[in-house]
Amino acid sequence: MSTRLKIRSGRSIGLHPRITLAGLVGSVMALLAMSAAAEAAVGSPAATPKYAPDIPAKITTPDSVDTRIGRLQFKDGAPDPATIRLAYDQLDFGRGIDAYLQGMSATSVLAICRGMEDVGVGANRGIAITADLMDARSLFLTANTTTIYVVTCIDVKDGPVVVRVPPRVLGPVDDADFRWVTDVGLTGPDKGEGGDYLFVPPGYKGQVPEKGYFVAHPRTNRMLLFYRAFVEKGDIAAAVAGVKARAAIYPLSQAAQPPATEVVNVSGRKFNTISANDFSFYEELDAVVQHEPADWVDPDTVGLYAAIGIRKGQPFAPDERMKKTLTEAVAVGNAIARSNLFASRDPRTRIYTDRQWFTPFVGGSYQFLNGAERLLDARMMFFYYATGITPAMTESRPGTGSAYAISVRDATGAYLDGSRA
Numbered sequence: 001m002s003t004r005l006k007i008r009s010g011r012s013i014g015l016h017p018r019i020t021l022a023g024l025v026g027s028v029m030a031l032l033a034m035s036a037a038a039e040a041a042v043g044s045p046a047a048t049p050k051y052a053p054d055i056p057a058k059i060t061t062p063d064s065v066d067t068r069i070g071r072l073q074f075k076d077g078a079p080d081p082a083t084i085r086l087a088y089d090q091l092d093f094g095r096g097i098d099a100y101l102q103g104m105s106a107t108s109v110l111a112i113c114r115g116m117e118d119v120g121v122g123a124n125r126g127i128a129i130t131a132d133l134m135d136a137r138s139l140f141l142t143a144n145t146t147t148i149y150v151v152t153c154i155d156v157k158d159g160p161v162v163v164r165v166p167p168r169v170l171g172p173v174d175d176a177d178f179r180w181v182t183d184v185g186l187t188g189p190d191k192g193e194g195g196d197y198l199f200v201p202p203g204y205k206g207q208v209p210e211k212g213y214f215v216a217h218p219r220t221n222r223m224l225l226f227y228r229a230f231v232e233k234g235d236i237a238a239a240v241a242g243v244k245a246r247a248a249i250y251p252l253s254q255a256a257q258p259p260a261t262e263v264v265n266v267s268g269r270k271f272n273t274i275s276a277n278d279f280s281f282y283e284e285l286d287a288v289v290q291h292e293p294a295d296w297v298d299p300d301t302v303g304l305y306a307a308i309g310i311r312k313g314q315p316f317a318p319d320e321r322m323k324k325t326l327t328e329a330v331a332v333g334n335a336i337a338r339s340n341l342f343a344s345r346d347p348r349t350r351i352y353t354d355r356q357w358f359t360p361f362v363g364g365s366y367q368f369l370n371g372a373e374r375l376l377d378a379r380m381m382f383f384y385y386a387t388g389i390t391p392a393m394t395e396s397r398p399g400t401g402s403a404y405a406i407s408v409r410d411a412t413g414a415y416l417d418g419s420r421a
Contacts, residue, residue, distance in 0.1 A: 060077075061074050061077045062074070063075070069086050069089070069090050070082075070086050072086065072087070089321075089325060092307075092308065092322060092325045092326075092329075093325050093328065093329050093332075094329075095304060095307045095308050095329075096282075096308055096325060096326045096328075096329025096330065096333070097329045097330075097332055097333040097336065098304055099282070099285065099304055099305055099308055099310070099329075100281060100329065100330050100333030100334070100337075101333055101336065101337060101376075101380050102301060102304060103281075103285045103288075103305065104275065104281075104337070104380075104383050104384060105177050105178035105379075105383040106176055106177045106178070106285060106288045106297075107275035107276070107281060107284040107285055107288065108141075108178060108274075108275050108383060108387055109174065109175075109176050109177070109178055109222065109224050109288075110176075110222075110275065110284055110287060110288050111272070111273050111274055111275040111276075111284065112151070112153070112224055112273040112387065113153035113222065113224065114273075115139075115271045115272050115273035116128055116151060116152070116153055116273075118271045118272075119264060119266050119269050119271050120262070120264050121151070121152065121153075121262075121264050121266070122153075123152075123153040123154065123155040123222070124153075124154065124155055124161050124249055124250065124251060125249070125259075125261070125262065126152065126249075126261065126262040126263070126264055127150060127151070127152045127243075127247050127248075127249060127261055127262070127263045127264070128149075128150070128151040128152065128263075128264050128266045129148065129149070129150050129151075129229075129240060129243055129244075129263055129264070129265055129266065130147075130148055130149045130265070130266060130267045131148070131236075131240045131265040131267055132265065132267035132268065133145055133146065133147070133148065133236075133267060134147070134149065134267065135267070135268060137268055137269065137270050138266060138267075138268075138269055138270065138271060138273075139271065139272040139273060139274055140273050140274070140387070141273075141274060141385060141386055141387050142385065142386045142387060142388075147228050148228060148229040148231060148236065148239055148240060148243075149226060149227075149228060150169070150171075150226065150227050150228075150229060150243055150247065151224070151225070151226040151266075152225050152226075152249055153222065153223070153224055153225070154173070154199055154222070154223040154224075154225060154249070155221055155222050155223075156199050156200065156201040156202075156204075156218070156221050156223075157201065157221040157222075157291070158251070159201065159204075159206070159251055159252060159253055160198055160199060160200045160201065160204065160206075160208070160251070160252035160253075161198075161199050161249065161250070161251055161252065162196055162197070162198055162199075162213070162248075162249065162250055162251070162252050162255060162258075163184075163196070163197045163199065163225060163248070163249045164194075164195070164196050164197075164246060164247060164248035164249070165184045165185060165188075165190060165194050165195060165196075165197060165227070165246075165247065166194045166229070166242055166243050166245070166246035166247050167192060167193055167194040167242070167246070168185070168186075168192055168194075168229070168230045168242070169184065169185035169186070169192075169194075169227040169228060169229050169230065169243075170183075170185045170186045170187060170192075170227055170228050170230070170392075171183070171184055171185060171225070171226050171227025171228055171388075171390075172184070172225075172226070172227075172388055172389065172390035172392070173197075173199075173216065173218075173223050173224070173225045174223065174224050174388060174389055174390075175218045175219055175220040175222070175223050176220035176221065176222040176223065176288060176291070176292055176296060177219075177220065177296065177297055178224075178383060178387070178388075178389055179219070179389070180366065180389050180390050180391065181199075181216050181218045181223060182197070182214070182216045183390055183391075183392060184197060184225065184227055185227055186399070187390070187391075187392045188214070189214045190214060194246060195213075195214055196212060196213050196214070197213065197214045197215075197216060198213035198214065198215045198216070198252060199216050199218060199223060200215060200216065200217050200218075201221065202217075202218065202219055202220065202221070202293050202296075203293070204217075209252075219293075219295075219296060220292050220293070220296045221291060221292055221293070222288075222291060222292070224387075224388075226388060229242065229243050243263065244263045247261065247263060248261040249261050273387075276330075277330060277331075277334045278327070278330060278331075279323065279326055279327045279330060281330050282308070282310065282316065282318075282326055282330070283316065285305065285310055286310045286316040289305055289310050289311070289312050290312060290313075292312075294312050308322070308326065309322065336380075337380055337381075337384040338384070340377055340380055340381050340384070341381050341384055341385050341408070342408050342415070344358060344377070344381065345377075346362065346377055346378070348362045348363070349362055349378065349381070351405055355407075355411075356407045356408075356409045356410070356411070356413070357405040357406065357407050358405070358406055358407070359404055359405055359406065360378045360379075360381040360382035360386075360404075360406075361378070361382075361393070361394045361404065362375050362378045363375075364394045365394065366389055366390065366391050366393055366394045368382070385406075
């Protein structure tokens, strides 16, 4: 006689006549007991699993750790919601600081060109000149009051642009990230004789004249050109007249009949050429990104800007949390840059051991390089306080070279006071 056992599904199964229901239940109970014993044995020190590794403590994540951003907590290595929030806030904050320190070179070029536009000197159309020298009413970073400056902004977004340079001048052309493109004048290919420079857009496929121009191929659309006009025997008026007679800027497409270039005297004018130290800095940086080719800087820097919401072809629209984070980031970034300038911790910036003079050109590199190493603090120092870059700035060569020394402290180490002589 067989016995039938009803299972959970509602179906029944047949049992062998020799297997009683009580015997079957007993067997099942014995198997369950053996399974429990086996599980207990696995968890005991005496029964280490065959594939268990030796885990160094240094690679583990503690359940709780106190840091400068708060207490971070994990369960089996998984971060809790509060830790996730703290981690991302810190990531965005740090990237905001890095974007400020890296991007100030680009926003500085933009600010100068915007300042030129404010006084009627548009890109590719006009040239600014300090015919009566500079004074404190015009906001520049490192301009002086004893030089005739000539400044113009070049934009090749719509095609090649021609710039005519007069004789006896000295200065550089820098791209939208303040990287050197070429010199003009005494240290340029015209050797101080003057001439026509042709700036060709990145990736340009059109025809370029074979003769008649000093041709440059920048990585960006916008460029900044500034040079100093030399004054001989104190005759400032003659130097200004020489610039007005020869200087010009116009699109190559109009080379057959160049339009007149307006030379604007900006001496004594109130305008600003310095980029922002508040949240609007990131809006300035976004304006640069939108205007330039996608690869205007290296991929890591493109990625840095994108990580805080600045992407080419997309609106920069941070939410309230991100705007608050970036507002704090630019404030801290500004403090870092200012501390690095006023109190550099790099002994290589000091020119003398017993005096206060220093220089950002550590090792004499205008690219802030030490072999394969980018000198980040030296680069930061220069672009925070200065504008314009050229190899000639690090060449102590009579006639065309330069040597830049800075001091912000007196012999006792106290900061210099601009209100005192």
